[in-house]
Amino acid sequence: MKEPDLDDLRLFLAVADAGGLGSAARATGTSAPTLSRRMAALERRLNERLFERGPRGYALTAAGRSLAEDVAGLRQVQARLARRMSSPTLPRVRITAGLWTSRFIARQLGTARAPDAAWVPEIVASNATVDIARREADIGIRNRRPDQPWMAARRTIPIRYAVFAKNPDITGYIALPRGAADTPSGRWLRAHHESEIVTTASDMAFAREMAASGLGRVVLPTFAGAECDLVQIGPVIDALTHDEWLVSHHDGRHDPPVRAALDCLAGLLGDATLRP
Amino acid sequence: MKEPDLDDLRLFLAVADAGGLGSAARATGTSAPTLSRRMAALERRLNERLFERGPRGYALTAAGRSLAEDVAGLRQVQARLARRMSSPTLPRVRITAGLWTSRFIARQLGTARAPDAAWVPEIVASNATVDIARREADIGIRNRRPDQPWMAARRTIPIRYAVFAKNPDITGYIALPRGAADTPSGRWLRAHHESEIVTTASDMAFAREMAASGLGRVVLPTFAGAECDLVQIGPVIDALTHDEWLVSHHDGRHDPPVRAALDCLAGLLGDATLRP
DNA sequence: TCAGGCTCTTTCATTTCTGAAAGTCCGGCT
DNA sequence: AGCCGGACTTTCAGAAATGAAAGAGCCTGA
Structure with a gap:
């Protein structure tokens, strides 16, 4: 047994809310004959009577109420869609x-x-x-x-990369711990100043803060060093x-x-x- | 500008999940040509490109991802529907x-x-x-x-109604407060035993409990009195x-x-x- | 370089759906 | 009693959607 068309359920909710085909037709822009047929088809597919059809319109049966509760989520989706159409969400x-x-x-x-x-x-x-x-x-x-x-x-x-520190007098380097992110600048530092490493930080952002407080030197892109009151110590490191x-x-x-x-x-x- | 068909959105999610028309067609039971057309129609209606169509299948664009998030609620509705179909919720x-x-x-x-x-x-x-x-x-x-x-x-x-109490020796009646629910039994009690009312309870369920603890007599339907270790004091009150x-x-x-x-x-x- | 396989799109006959109009039913009103 | 109005359903011709098959484009492997 196949699941019903989601659009039929939208119409179902509209008919249930309107309490009749005429007003539901007006609300949804679908003609009453179509609504009549599709509600009948929905009932046939679900094998349940969803509405009492009286001369006063459509009234939900117990099964219909139960279905309406189950698919109430469609209302929310429709609302979000409508909002999206009027003021589109930016991708x-x-x-x-x-x-x-x-x-x-x-x-x-x-x-x-x-x-x-x-x-x-x-x-x-x-x-x-x-x-x-x-x-x-x-x-x-x-x-x-x-x-x-x-x-x-x-x-x-x-x-471009260079060595930065709070002032030129600072010595010693701050590096990432061994085995951490294996960046070119990290490799360069360990290759040229391994013995001068005074401490490590788990993240270069921390390393920069430590450098800013005068704990040591760091290797940074020039634009990142300029942002943080650090002074460039040596020349641009061409290798990087x-x-x-x-x-x-x-x-x-x-x-x-x-x-x-x-x-x-x-x-x-x-x-x-x-x-x- | 009209809102898109909810069933198109269901197919949209299927295509987005499947990453291509072929597998989406298999998953939904809809043919690939239909999916192709309906996705194109959906894009036309929303005036946004939803997919990148490459030789590897369909991939969502930024706008498509945004739409998929907006209509994710449909998945929940579908799941509830599927559950309903397999083990129907009793009305x-x-x-x-x-x-x-x-x-x-x-x-x-x-x-x-x-x-x-x-x-x-x-x-x-x-x-x-x-x-x-x-x-x-x-x-x-x-x-x-x-x-x-x-x-x-x-x-x-x-x-049938009768007077009940814990035992025949109990005297005095328990009534609802004046102005409370105006039931025939309440009116009868006030009409015949107004002066013997010893206390009131806001709810007949409480009144019955009070009677069961021996505080007084109550007027109850015979079946309700029998349920609660109360004994019938007088004859059935024909007027009620x-x-x-x-x-x-x-x-x-x-x-x-x-x-x-x-x-x-x-x-x-x-x-x-x-x-x- | 070319065949093979994969995917999407187009074509076209067929099926299904749609809506206007007419039909039916029922209660309310005069 | 009998007409009116509202509400649903049926009819029917036209419109739209569908799927099989064929077409087109692209990567892959030989």
Whole structure:
């Protein structure tokens, strides 16, 4: 026995509420004959009499009341739909990036996005690599061109790294613990200053705060160091400099909200704000 | 702009879940061409692209994800429907009666109802008169034949009243407070034993408990007195004897659940249990 | 490079659904 | 009594939706 058509249930609720075919027809824009037939079909499919048909209209039977309770959730769906139609919910574009870029985007996007933009950003936290190929995110900001040919990539500005500290007199380095996120900057630090590491933090955000309080030096992207009252100690570390790539699924990038988000991000990342 | 067909949204969810037309077609029993057309129509009606159509199938766009969240409630409705189809919810027949009869029915109906009965009783508490004409209840048990011609009524057994007390030595009467429910038995008590009333209770159920503890005499239907270790003090009060009428809406009584409940109640009330 | 397999879309005859109008029923009103 | 009005159902021609089959595009593996 097949389940009934959800639209029949919508009409069923309308008839139950209206108490008759005529007013239900007016309320739903469906003609009375159609309502009559579809209610009859619904009863046949469920094998229950749902209405008492009297000269005064349709009245629910006990079984009809029971069904009406069961499908009352449709009312809520209809209400949400109606709301959606009148003031459409903005689609959310899922963006994933590394720690510093995520923070930068989260902070800047509120103002950088056009006020009438037809999309809303959703930042997907991702130390672990979120897979755009599997559609876990719409847009990714990565430090290299993706291998997969079905990815669309756009190069934006270069990211430069340097050593930062509260002031030039501070010595010693703050690193991530061994075995934690294996980033190029972490590897560089351990390769060149392993012996100078004075402490570790479980998260680079904490490391930066520790550096800001004078506990040691950290390796940061230049734009992230500039944000936090830290001074750049040495020159830009050329070995770590890399371009940022704006990556999206090849099929997905023509979705208007995604496209708008891509353009907005390209503008934002190309902006002088990010340059050292 | 009209709202989309709810059944289209059901198919939309199926396609979104399946990630493609083929498997969605298998899951829903609808053919792939139909799904293709209806998804296209849905997009046209909403004026949004809901899917990315690639050679790998359908993938939701940002707008599609947003819609899927909005209509997720349909899943719950479908689940309830499926449950209803497999193990049908029994329709509830709303029964209204006076205090003592309600209690009697509530206690007896569990066993009196056939084990495979296709209905479940719902006792509608009603000191105030619940209106069967307005379909607030399906079946009423009343103490007289209804005036309205569209009511169907079936006479059952006569109800007899008598004075009860814990033992014959108890004197004094327990009544309802002045101005409380104006029942024939209450009026009779005040008319004949006004001066012997020793106390009042806000509810006859309390009055009966008070009588059972020996505080005074009460006027009760004979079947209600017998239930509670009370002894009948005087003869049946002929002035209060009346028949019970099983009342239902004329149109409603052919609804199978209502009809079954009517038959069951007629049997129950005709049963010797109710006789003094 | 090409066949094979997968997916979606189009075509088209068929089925189903729809709505206006006419028909039926029933209670209320004069 | 008999007409009126409201409410549902049936009729019927036209409109819309459906599914099988064929078409088109794309990746995969040989």
